[in-house]
Amino acid sequence: MMAYIIDFFKYTALVVIGLLPIMNPLTTIPLYMSLTNRMSDEKKRKQAAKACMYAFGILATFLLLGKGIITLFGISMPGIRVAGGIIILILALRMVFSGNDTSSEVDSSASDIKKADMDYSFSPLAMPSLAGPGSIAVVMGFGSQIPDGHMIMGHIHILIGIAIVTCIAFIMLSASKFIEKLLGKHGTQAISKIMGFLLTCIAVQFLASGTRDFYREFAGLAQANPF
Template sequence: MSAVLDTTTFLSVFITLLVIMDPPGAVPVFLALTGTLTHKQRVVAARRAALVALGVITAFALFGQSILGYLHISLPALQGAGGLLLLIVALDLLMGEESEQQADVGVNVALVPLGTPLLAGPGAIVAVMLAAQAADDGSEILAVGLALASALAVVFLALRFASVVHRVLKDSGVVLLTRIAGLLLSAIAVQMIADSVTAFVRMAQG
């Protein structure tokens, strides 16, 4: 097997993941969920979110079909569950209840909902699973792995320097951004649920 990097596969997977994960769009959500944390805690949360997403997506790329098949879970069901979880978080942001949660869980917001399902959501998981299954040789497998790592590196950098945005906006600006993030996150959640329902209908008709 060739160990030379397949640049076409790399660019395809890398760009796809960047579009799905949307690093700029994740910044306001990150600020909303980590508003009461210190700068050092935010850096830890950003790193942990990227690593959690890396671990979850890698696990599904390697064992996803087996895991879902063993548990009798379909991809639409996974997508719907992720949408419901994001909707709960979005409602908390819109109603201003995130501060109490932050105080309780600290940087663990990096695990849920940042690491998953926001970053390692059904879209990113399916994209990498399909790319890994389509890989024919070592160069393509290497390209998929490096594309995933590179995309999450970009996400980490975006979250890592979110504190700069926080300093510019001040607390009042972050509160406004929190409400906007809640609205956007609720829209993402509803879209995920709608896509899940659509997929279930197609499965029933097929």
């Protein structure tokens, strides 16, 4: 029982450590504050809560339906690992060398979005800011690593990890004014660089495991069809 509890916390923590740097709610704070600066505190919290719920729903959908999508297009699981690793590595290196994660940037300015008079909790806050291509790649990458005999528990671990990260994002968005004053611009960039380094390590692991599985897959095909 104790070993099961330890494994549960271990694998859930791995998902949190892998997803939090790429979601990086710190990069969403400036956009969130600009869009909600004339709202009441209650409405600000509602927008933050809706954005995080949408982000959870987007990532959970790609986790649960991702295998069906890649099967439909004939993509192998090692291919998903390698592709996800490349995407994550590019984003991570941008964070390390620039201090910013450009994957969460949106084309329209905050003033342009305000003029549209729309509910922006889904877009741009949930997607692409919180649940962007990098976050989706991380979730699908973790999903591809689940052993065949542990599919149910593996998905539960990842879903709980996603829920924890989105809760952290909600807390950070709700406390955005305090965090921005506390860290300042340079502090935010420093944390982004640290997160980028952690993400680089995860991307390399995805690439290594995907390359290994590619080798095993092709080696098996070569043995089965020597001519």
